[in-house]
Amino acid sequence: MYFKTVLNRVYIHSKLLLQIHKTGKYYYIPKVNIFTRDRTVCDAKLFLPTPKQQESKAIQSKYDYARRLLIDNVMKRVTNSLAADLRRRSVKHLFNGNPSPFFALIGISLASGTGIITKENEFEGICWEIRESVGRMRKNLFEAESHEFEDNISLNSLEFGNVIAKGSNAVVYEAREKNKTDKSDVSTSKKNDSYPLAVKMMFNYEAESNAIAILRSMFREMVPLQNISAEINLSNFWENEMSHRIQRLPPHINVVKMYRSFTDYIPELPDSQTLYPDALPFRLNPDGCGRNMSLFLVMKKYKTNLKQFLQDKTPNSRDGVLLLTQLLEAVTHFNKYEIAHRDLKSDNILLDIIEEGENCPLLVVTDFGNCLSDKYLGLSMPFKTPDIDRGGNAALMAPEVITAQPGIFSSIDYSKADVWTAGTLAYEIFTKQNPFYQYKNQRDEEVLRNITYTEDMLPELPIEVPSVISRLIRAILIKNPSKRLDAELAATVCQIHLWAPSQWLFHSKKLPSNSEILQWLLSLTTKVLYEGPVLFKDLEKKRTSFTEYQLIATFLQRVKLHIVKKALYWIHEL
Template identity: 50%
Template sequence: MSIRAVTRLFKHGTHILRNLCRRDLHEINIADKINVVPKVPAASQQNTSQLHNRVIPRNFVFRNVGLQIGLQARKILIDNVLNRVTNSLAGELRKKAARRILYGDSAPFFALVGVSLASGTGIITKEEELEGVCWEIREAISKMKWNYNDVNIEEVHSEENPITLKDLSFGQPIAKGSNAVVYAAKLKEKNIEEKCLGESGEPKTVEIKLEKDETKFPFALKMMFNYDIQSSSMAILKAMYRETVPARMYYSQGEDWELDLANRKRHLPPHPNIVAIFSVFTDLIPELESGRTLYPDALPARIHADGFGRNMSLFLLMKRYDSTLEKYLNNREVSTRTSILLLSQLLEGVAHLTSHKIAHRDLKSDNLLLDCTEDDAPILVISDFGCCLADKSNGLFLSYNSSEIDKGGNAALMAPEIYTQRPGTFSVLNYAKSDLWSAGTIAYEIFGMFNPFYGGKGQAKLKNSTYNDEDLSDLPETVPVIVRVLIRNILSRNPNKRLDPEIAANVVQLFLWAPSSWLREARKLPSSAEILQWLLSLTTKVLCEGRVIPNFADPQNLEGVSRGRRTYPEYLLISSFLCRASISNIRLALSWIQSNVYENDY
């Protein structure tokens, strides 16, 4: 390093230290100030909002590097624009504006950015302006309120009035697995709720009769089996916190252990292709009339003498779905377009997980649920997060220094880089593209074939530990060539050859909605302005046509309603794409299509 470089580094370093030590400053999130910066993830926004209310201590240097970079960016703007003015009056105005900017007043900052854009001085490039419009598109779509078959549980209950079993009526059991059972459920009316209370006002442990009319139950209540965990909320939530990762409402008493758990685990924001869990709570295991038949071993001794279960467990109140993907595919002929819509939704869900540094680790067709209100365009959601990796300290990379560390769920659909990894001092499990690989295996089922890693009639079972890319069987000719090439890419044994989950999701979205001329061989890539024009067109359609979707819970409301050319699930799928759209990533997907699709011999 030259003497000149060292001198500059020392000069600027002392300048930063002097500014930090001079006064207390509040953290300023520049991303919230300028619309050309991509949207900050929801988790980061929550952390930032908490920091706004906390004063940063003096001389606390290294924690505030990001803060100083933002302040320096503002200072550069002042130097390049305000300092061009030389007369005394303007100089005084310049000094006042500089003070206001550096102390957090955004008004002059926005004004200077506007002047820069209008005059073309080059502070913000044309490409950044277009990405800024993309940011506005993401903001507008993310704020849309969809009117569908969901129930807004927050309107009925809150943290001060949490849901417990006394608030629910039960329907018939929907599904039962090795770790949980799921019942149809609904909220009780107030007068019914009062009859369920004892003389002391506490809920009684009584046998609950199951109502037969299934149309009245919009919820599903998942009751986890508890064999080993002591009957306390603290122990249960600590042991089963993975199940609560996608929950929209978590009832906290504000105790230290709960705050520690919330700070340690990652939260997954709501998404159309992630299961809608409205509430999570712990309660006593109820005595249901089918319990002794379905899951006798999981019952506590107070209900069933031969049971091995504990008295309390975890309950998850979620939206009730119509079917699993496995049952849906086995019970009907699925059109190619419906299959593509299902694949696109699965990739959108995986992209959402990966963007929040969460790995599901147990993707399979019976963990994918469908809302079949519109039978030819069902809504697909990823469910069952009991095996997920959602720890803030790990992200998508998990140190694997012992064979006792859990790799995840279904071994047959485990990505090869995870399955074949061996424990060691420096060994790491990289889950960045593992869920994407699992989704690629499920794509075979979606398009009417046997999963190659399960095997089937007359088809040898591939092993994720030994297969080669050439061993993968061809998908049907009815599957578009772009989709076939994409699935082969997703199932590449080498994770470095696979697309990123977001780019993979973009490829299918572009196939569904983009102008066909963009996808042709040897076609020049569209300009950024053309991509933005297309995004604005999609946004207009979603904002104007998607809003009029009626409540499907009442079929009479469907008569005479025009929804444009698309079904509701299609508008929802487009909105998922627009909520994360950026020109650069769309160009990457288009470039991959033109570089990889037409060189294959299909």
């Protein structure tokens, strides 16, 4: 940030430097006694040097002039010598990877009103430092929680337990490694859990029984894969196809942790003959239609999914907001990397129950088999024929997706499709019923359809739901995508509702200043940077605030001042 300021000042005075260089005129600079630091008393006199004097003093004079520009235009903004010393030390520590002194100096400056930070781009620069600092910390935590496997993992190295879930395209088993004590993800898994992993076996009806054909057919399932380079036997395939065309999704706290993937021959697993006989190959079931080989995905095992959780429990309004915010943060992460999930539903949202009780669970999105993740297409897909796959669940498709008409120049924009589906799932979170499923009311009429509904047909949410959240849900369910809130802005509104000072939302007639917003962000950053590592070291104490801590860290990892101000403006416009 300060380097840019120096460049800007040098650019402003570049004409003066060029003029001095061309005319050969220099201003006399009094000599300085290096021992006493006392300047000789002398008036500045304009003179025309001889060629010999010009040659000897040109470089030194230009250096002194540039030095004066730096001191007068940059360092003068620090109001006293102590602040200057703190600033130099802070920069030194910052380059060593420790942001603490830097944030401390900024906090003191904002509190004392010394005016070190004054311009909009400088405030954005501090937000950049916050993002980088929190991002480095969370990256280290993700690496510490990763599961270590052997390079050549296969079915022979895994032991399977009971069936967790079964769908039309895959079955999920609980699993563990043979003869190995699991040390992965100790932050959220119980110590007495004998099966800490989940293995998803894809049903293969069409792809040939070789690794390349299977991976080419099911590559979308591996979009959130954390260690794609571990596929050492298929390096050419990943380099030529996956790396150049397929968009991968970096790790995120609200995205399923997928550790490894591999192809192998389909075994006869528990309950396979009764749960999915048609997906078995001929060698296991003479009436089966499946191929001999398929894709296996090794993931972290989560406690339950959102659908089952809502059937067993009614979350309070705050937990409902926390769940919705986590879902919006996941969609924001998708959009950042130009990936559209296209199959969000309560079955595909998993929950990690940190501990039994009143604490809100951690939410993650899974099942990327229908996602759009093409680097060349981004979030817009050509729609030339009706045979092109629009996505998964038709009932929860965004209106612009379900009503799109094929044509030579037609395309479907998915940039705000997932956030619309998240709005429908918000009704499930707060009312346990999604109005866009074909439920019947007392008059035996369909409640809502994504093709024909209008905004005034949306049902009212319970009175316990905060008014800001109720209006937010309606804003992301607007039928016209150009008027609909995007996921990042919607998630920021939820984060402000959860953590910002109450007077910003209810009692203030004007928006907070940049300094006030930055003070709030720095207080959240202090909480994350200093309390976070302690929470991860003491597993038992962190249970009560794990989800809230992760949610704040997620917000700080993407925070931008102009987005926060835009969200505050939207709230005040209500």
